[in-house]
Amino acid sequence: MKASIMKKAVLFIMASSLAPLVGQAQPLQGTHRKELSRHNLSIPGYEEIQLRVDIDPGKTAPKHKHPGAEIIYVIEGTLMYHLQGEPPVTLKAGDVLFVPTGVVHSATNVGQTPAAELGTYIVPIGKPLVEVVN
Numbered sequence: 001m002k003a004s005i006m007k008k009a010v011l012f013i014m015a016s017s018l019a020p021l022v023g024q025a026q027p028l029q030g031t032h033r034k035e036l037s038r039h040n041l042s043i044p045g046y047e048e049i050q051l052r053v054d055i056d057p058g059k060t061a062p063k064h065k066h067p068g069a070e071i072i073y074v075i076e077g078t079l080m081y082h083l084q085g086e087p088p089v090t091l092k093a094g095d096v097l098f099v100p101t102g103v104v105h106s107a108t109n110v111g112q113t114p115a116a117e118l119g120t121y122i123v124p125i126g127k128p129l130v131e132v133v134n
Contacts (some may be wrong), residue, residue, distance in 0.1 A: 030059030036118075040125065049121045049129060055079065055109040063106045063133045068123030070099040077115025080108045104133050 037050040046068070052075070055061060063082075072081070073096050080090045081097055084104040091097060099105055109115040123129060 030056040047125045051119045054116045060108040065104045067127040071120045072097040073118040075116040078111035079115050080110045082106050
């Protein structure tokens with residue numbers, strides 16, 4: 001009986017530690033994500049997260065959405081963004097794009113050199129940051 005309870009407790013702890021990762025996009029070959037910042041906001045229940053996303057030439061970050069707003073700043077290269085319901089937009093270093101909560105989008109490096117963006121997210125605490133959409 002004690003062994004069974006201990007085993008369940010260990011499994012619960014392991015599952016709890018992995019829960020924040022469930023639902024997040026797995027790195028796609030040719031894209032690289034690095035978390036730069038994460039802080040609770042003065043808005044109850046929300047946090048900011050900043051990621052640097054690097055995309056190799058010719059590669060695409062798959063269609064996905066976020067549980068909050070995203071502000072994209074293109075750091076380098078040329079990226080084409082597809083936002084659901086909007087015509088594609090091509091941005092270069094220094095350009096900014098706003099992606100509203102829940103809008104399905106993707107990004108493709110249409111240049112010949114590596115491209116990178118700084119994504120700033122205002123999202124509910126504890127929700128998976130990325131949900132891949134087929």
